[in-house]
Amino acid sequence: MNWTSTVLKGLLTAGVFGLGAWLSAEVASAHGYIEKPASRGYIGSLEKQEIGWQSALEKYGRVIDSPQSVEGPKGFPEAGPADGHIASAGGGLGQIDQVMDRQSADAWKKQDMRGGLNTFTWKYTAPHATSIWHYYITKKGWDPNSPLERSDFELIGTETHDGTPASNNLTHKINVPTDRSGYHVILGVWDVADTPNAFYNVIDVNLINDGLVDTEAPSLSGPIEVSHVSDRKVMLKWQEATDNAGIKGYDIYRNGQKIGSTAQAFYTDTDVMPETEYHYTIKAIDLSGNESVASEEVIVTTLPLTKDTESPSAPTGLHTMKVTESSVSLMWTASEDNVGVKEYLIYRDGKQIGTTVNTYYEDKGLQPGTRYSYTVSSRDEAENLSLPSSHLEVTTVKDDSNASGEKWNAAKVYTAGMVVLFNGYEYEAKYWTQGNQPDSSDAWKLLSEASVEWNPQKPYLGGDKVTYKGHVYEAKWWTMGSIPGASEIWILVEK
Known part of the structure; x- marks a missing residue:
């Protein structure tokens, strides 16, 4: 595909202009983008290495520094970004601008793609809990010179997930239509399971088709087996299906209704009641979307209710989504429980400050320039409490309303010796x-x-101070990526 040369040029140019600048765009705190075939925003982040930051900014907008931040309300196509603002997701909830919404037949670089089975690979910078990815393509006869509208797209494939973080689901096999050629836009949507938002990535492609279509359905190889039954859980397994092109996964049906999908030849159903009879079947789905006939039905009766004494697992991956002078937005990975998690308890400096049924929480009314320590625990319906998550140390933004000096401007050129304010601190170019x-x-x-939070992508000189897990460290000499407290390069100066 044409994106290969762009990627290689971006990598070579990054070596010339400094690895730190390249990495800063790749490892920002937000969330994810389609890497192959390259999304429009990701191409912009690569192209800035070729044409320069200012030219790329004018062409693509702020997405060149944050291709993972094209975030908007989920619900597409019935809801989500408005017509004319699909490519930028309406400005990514303020994280980027809407320059990417410009649309014409020759506005954007296109990648050659053949119809049929194609692999889409995501790059996650924060692998949120996920419910589904869905993919769309512009319809036959769409107008490439008009702003993208919801009605321009039709669904071509989905990849369901079990609500866990997306890190174990990087690639998706999607059957791209073979009944159209030329310029089309593919839209990939990543629905986060535990927030109201999704991530939107458009890919500009030049479709090349030869009309070959796979219509052969897969075949199941045997009956469903019941590997475990309890009062709240049914575990099923079966032999892998066969197909001329390959198996994408399996759809699971309970009492005639589809309840989930899996790429493996086993499935666990935890949405069951004690002492209840259930009827299960499965269907195999191949890489072209063809489905097998249903399996033979297996009947399972769950066991009588037993007392729940098992605690949920501790929440993991506690991190910040946004920090201001007076608020901290937290997010974490969901706990697991044998029955189900009821709620999460949020602690600041050892004291409980709130509860939520979601895996995110905003702590408001804080003081500027102040360090806080957070943990999160989970609780199930039987009041079993998990162990706390790892501690997260956060310092709110300093109040610079009374400070002298110019605030940093991303679009402005600075030369050696110029001083700016950023998040309440003074920096010199x-x-x-x-x-x-x-x-x-x-x-x-x-x-x-003052010491600022340690950043693994920032180079530090001898004497620089950082904060890491509530402690202050000072660098002995130049370093980048060495973890304070785990490397002799850093000296502990304040507990």
């Missing part, structure tokens, strides 16, 4: 720079004696 964020780029030197 070491050399010519534009668009490099002061708290994560080697182009800036922190002037104040």
Whole structure:
């Protein structure tokens, strides 16, 4: 595909202009994008290495620094981004702008693609709990010179998930239509399971088709077996199906209704009641979307109710989504439980401050420039409490309303010696720079004696101070990526 040369050029140019600048765009705190075939936003982040930051900014907008931030309300196509703002997801909830919504037949780079089975690979920078990915393509006869509208798209494939983090589901096999050719736009939507949002990625392709279509259905190889039954759980397994092209997965039906899908030859149903009879069947789905006939039915009766004494697992992956002068937005990976998690308890500095049924929480009314320590625990319906998550240390943004100096502007050029304010701290430019964020780029030197949160992608010089897990460390010499407390490069100066 044409994107290969763009990727290689971006990587080579990154070596010339500095690895730190390249990495800063790849490892920002937000969430994910389609890497292959490259989404429009990701191509922009690569192209800035070829044409320069300012030219890329004018062409693609702020997405060039954050291709993983094309986030908007989920519910597409009935809801989600409005007509004319699909490519940018309406500006990514303020994380980017809407420059990517410009649409014409020659506005964007196109990648050659053949119809039929294609692999779509995601790059996750925060692998949120996930319910489903769904893929769409512009219909035959669409107008490439008009803004993208919901009615321009039709569904071509889905990839369901079990609500766990997306990190174990990087690639999806999607059957791209063979009944159209030329310029089309493919839209990939990643629905987060535990927030109201989704991530939207458009891919500009030049379709090349030869009319070959797989119509052969897969075949099941044997009956369903019951591997485990309890009062609240039924575990099923079966032999792998066969197909001329390959098996994508299996759909599971309970009492005639589809209840889930899996790529493996086993499935666990936890949405069952004690002492209840259930009827299960499965169907195999091949890589072209053809489905087998249903399996023979297996009948399962769950066991009588037993007392639940098992605690949920501790929440993992506690991190911030946004930090302001007076608020901290937290997010974490869901706990697991033998019956089900009822709620999460949020603690600040050892004291409970709230509960939520979601895997995110906003703590408001905080003081500027103040360090806080957070943990999260989970509780099930039987009041069993999990162990707490790992501690997360967060410092709110300093109040710079009374500070003198100019606030950093991403679009402005700075030269050596110029001083700016960023998140309440003063930074001095070491050399010519534009668009490099002061708290994560080697182009800036922190002037104040304060310590900022350690950033694994930022180079530090001897004497620089950082905060990591509630402690302050000072670098002995130049370092990047060495974890404070785990490397002799850092000296503990304040507990």
